[in-house]
Each structure stands twice: as C-alpha cells, then as structure tokens.
Amino acid sequence: MKILAVNAGSSSLKFTLIELPSKNTIASGLFEKIGIGNSMYTIKFNGEKITKEVDLKDHAVAVEVLMQELVDMHIIASLDEIEGIGHRIVHGGQEFKESIILTEDVLRRIEKYNELAPLHNPANIMGVRAFMQVLPHVTNVGVFDTAFHSTMEPKEYLYAVPYEWYQELGVRKYGFHGTSHRYIYKTISEALGRDDLKVINCHIGNGGSITAIDSGKVVDTTMGFTPLAGIMMGTRSGDIDASLIEYVMKKTGKSITEVTNDLNKKSGLLGISGVSSDSRDVEEAINEGNERAILAQEMYCQKIANYIAMYNNLLGGADVITLTAGVGENSKTTRKNIIEKIASLGVKIDDVKNDMRGEFSCISSDDSAIPVYVVPTNEELMIALDTLELINNK
Numbered sequence: 001m002k003i004l005a006v007n008a009g010s011s012s013l014k015f016t017l018i019e020l021p022s023k024n025t026i027a028s029g030l031f032e033k034i035g036i037g038n039s040m041y042t043i044k045f046n047g048e049k050i051t052k053e054v055d056l057k058d059h060a061v062a063v064e065v066l067m068q069e070l071v072d073m074h075i076i077a078s079l080d081e082i083e084g085i086g087h088r089i090v091h092g093g094q095e096f097k098e099s100i101i102l103t104e105d106v107l108r109r110i111e112k113y114n115e116l117a118p119l120h121n122p123a124n125i126m127g128v129r130a131f132m133q134v135l136p137h138v139t140n141v142g143v144f145d146t147a148f149h150s151t152m153e154p155k156e157y158l159y160a161v162p163y164e165w166y167q168e169l170g171v172r173k174y175g176f177h178g179t180s181h182r183y184i185y186k187t188i189s190e191a192l193g194r195d196d197l198k199v200i201n202c203h204i205g206n207g208g209s210i211t212a213i214d215s216g217k218v219v220d221t222t223m224g225f226t227p228l229a230g231i232m233m234g235t236r237s238g239d240i241d242a243s244l245i246e247y248v249m250k251k252t253g254k255s256i257t258e259v260t261n262d263l264n265k266k267s268g269l270l271g272i273s274g275v276s277s278d279s280r281d282v283e284e285a286i287n288e289g290n291e292r293a294i295l296a297q298e299m300y301c302q303k304i305a306n307y308i309a310m311y312n313n314l315l316g317g318a319d320v321i322t323l324t325a326g327v328g329e330n331s332k333t334t335r336k337n338i339i340e341k342i343a344s345l346g347v348k349i350d351d352v353k354n355d356m357r358g359e360f361s362c363i364s365s366d367d368s369a370i371p372v373y374v375v376p377t378n379e380e381l382m383i384a385l386d387t388l389e390l391i392n393n394k
C-alpha cells in the first residue's frame with residue numbers, strides 16, 4: 001500500500017511516498033515558489049534526483065504535475081496505487097486531539113484555528129484542497145503538530161495571566177513538533193520493549209522543543225502558544241521576558257511586528273553568534289576561535305540542559321533521554337556539551353558511542369544514571385502510519 005505524506009507551505013509542497021507496511025520511502029520531493037514565479041521542483045527516486053523549472057500557478061497545478069511525474073517516472077503504474085494522503089497540519093487548537101479523516105466540514109472546523117498559526121494552517125489547508133481537487137476519490141488525513149500535546153494538564157498549559165485570556169482568546173501553551181515527539185516515543189518504547197517509559201525527548205533542529213512524556217502521554221513541552229517559546233533555536237529566541245518587547249520598540253522605533261520578527265528570525269544561534277543559524281557554521285566558527293560563536297553554543301546547550309533537569313524533576317526521574325532532529329542526530333559536539341551540562345543527574349556520555357551520525361544508537365556510558373539515545377525522527381512515516389490506520393478503520 002502506498003501513502004503520500006504531504007507538508008504544504010504557502011508557496012511550497014513537500015511530499016514523501018511511503019510503502020506500508022514495509023515503511024520504505026519510495027520517492028520524495030519538493031515543489032517551491034508555487035504561485036510566485038520561477039517555480040521549480042525536485043523529485044528523488046531510486047538514488048537519482050531530477051530538478052525541473054516549470055510554471056506552477058497554484059498548489060493544484062503542483063499536485064497535477066506531481067501525479068504526472070509519478071506515473072511518467074514509473075514510480076507508480078497508475079494513480080490508483082495511492083491509497084491515502086496524510087497532511088501535516090500545524091494547529092488543531094484544543095479541538096483536534098488526534099489525526100482525523102479530512103472532509104470539507106472538518107477543514108472548515110480546522111480553519112477556526114488559522115488565527116493561531118497564520119503562517120502555516122491556511123497553507124496546510126490549501127494543500128489538502130489541492131489534493132481533494134486532483135484526486136477526489138482518495139482519502140485525506142490530517143495529522144496535527146499540536147495533537148500529541150493535548151494530554152497536558154491545565155497546570156502545565158496555562159500561563160499565569162488573566163484567566164479570561166484563556167477562556168476568551170484561547171491563550172495557552174499548545175506545543176508543536178508533536179508528530180516527531182510521538183514518533184520518537186513510539187520508536188524508543190518499541191526498541192526497549194516498554195510502554196510505561198518516562199522519556200525526555202529533545203527535538204533539536206532548526207526549530208527545537210523538548211517534551212516530557214510519561215507512558216505515551218505528554219506532561220509538558222517547551223514550545224508554547226507559538227513555536228517561539230522554550231529553548232534557544234536557530235533563529236528563534238526561546239523564552240524571554242515579555243517586557244523587553246515594549247522596551248525595544250520604544251528605544252528603536254520598531255513596530256511590534258518588526259520586533260516579533262526579530263525574535264523569530266534574527267535571534268537564537270544567529271542572533272548571538274552573528275555567524276549563522278546553522279549549527280555546522282557555528283561549529284566551524286568555534287573552531288576558528290570566534291568568541292560569540294562559543295557563547296552562542298554554550299547558551300544553546302545550557303538552556304537545553306536546564307529543561308532536561310527541570311523535566312527530570314517533573315517526571316519524577318526519567319527512564320531515558322532521547323535526542324533527535326538535525327542537530328540531535330548529527331552534531332556529536334552539541335550532544336556531548338549538553339550531556340556534560342547534566343552531569344549532576346549522573347548522566348555520562350560515551351565518546352566512542354557518540355562518534356556517529358544519524359543512527360538509532362545509545363550514546364551514554366554503561367554507568368550513566370539515565371541512558372541517552374539518538375533516535376532519528378521520521379514525521380512523514382508517522383503521518384503515513386496514521387493515514388493507514390484511519391483508512392483501515394473507516
């Protein structure tokens with residue numbers, strides 16, 4: 001059975017075609033600059049990558065081109081082979097606590113939360129409608145970034161602000177990267193043969209969030225009302241004192257939108273190092289002795305370590321710490337730095353085991369109080385598995 005996992009942005013469409021139950025990725029690709037001119041796409045299949053430039057006036061045209069290519073490139077014999085399409089949807093508000101089969105009625109309910117994720121949700125929904133138009137007989141499933149976090153309790157998800165903000169405006173912590181956190185929990189609990197694990201999962205890529213999970217249920221997570229909160233990220237500040245926004249606005253004459261943009265796009269590793277948001281560039285600058293890059297890396301790792309220690313307390317002692325996403329899977333120096341900063345928990349790294357990239361692997365020493373694993377994430381597979389499950393239960 002072949003399932004497409006889709007992540008639609010405002011001018012992009014990312015797809016992965018997955019075979020189930022083998023879990024093999026058959027093909028993947030990206031359509032870019034849809035509707036804004038100079039559009040192009042790449043498709044990876046059988047170890048080869050094709051890139052083409054073609055006018056894509058909207059997402060429906062991109063989907064039509066994709067379907068044509070899948071057949072022309074002999075990736076599938078006919079469109080009937082695609083049995084389901086799973087869509088990443090960033091925000092499901094408080095309403096959508098798990099994945100759901102998408103109908104026009106469900107889409108309209110999801111649209112109520114567009115205001116909570118204005119950059120993402122309308123684009124995600126546009127992607128769904130494009131597939132509904134081009135492949136009207138195929139089941140579409142929505143998989144929400146927020147859903148896995150819906151088990152948080154009010155004491156964790158509420159901010160200490162006027163209660164009416166929550167009641168009337170929906171101001172609360174929602175959390176993001178839920179599909180990745182859920183995938184990591186599933187993978188580590190299957191690998192260790194336990195479904196009662198207390199896990200601290202660190203999803204650290206360009207964006208980043210840490211989640212405390214107990215027996216498959218999220219207890220707390222670092223991202224908040226938006227993905228700006230929590231740990232320091234590539235370009236996002238993470239937690240700050242909200243008062244600095246008004247202060248910076250008054251001092252610089254910047255608008256609230258400009259300051260918010262600075263916090264989202266010019267902060268984090270980029271803001272402190274002045275070099276780059278990419279940890280590879282920061283590491284290179286560190287090797288050249290760049291003081292601000294060293295500071296950025298120290299701050300980055302310290303903030304992650306602080307949350308791990310906090311969540312260890314919240315969980316009453318974690319059974320396992322997992323690291324995932326671009327930085328977690330690939331940067332052995334960042335992993336080592338983080339683990340050295342939680343030495344007070346009795347956690348110890350094994351430098352030999354840590355000397356690898358992108359593999360499911362234990363990287364802590366045998367006498368570490370809490371084992372640490374690197375677990376490569378696969379949100380697309382999680383989306384495909386949810387899609388299959390909902391189709392089977394239809």
Ligand code: ADP
Binds near residue numbers: 280325
């Ligand atoms: P996103 O949040 O956009 O999904 P990813 O999880 O793909 O991001 O992570 C991307 C980040 O991973 C890059 O910005 C880079 O900082 C980091 N990264 C990728 N490869 C390496 C590597 N070999 N060494 C260090 N960092 C890496």
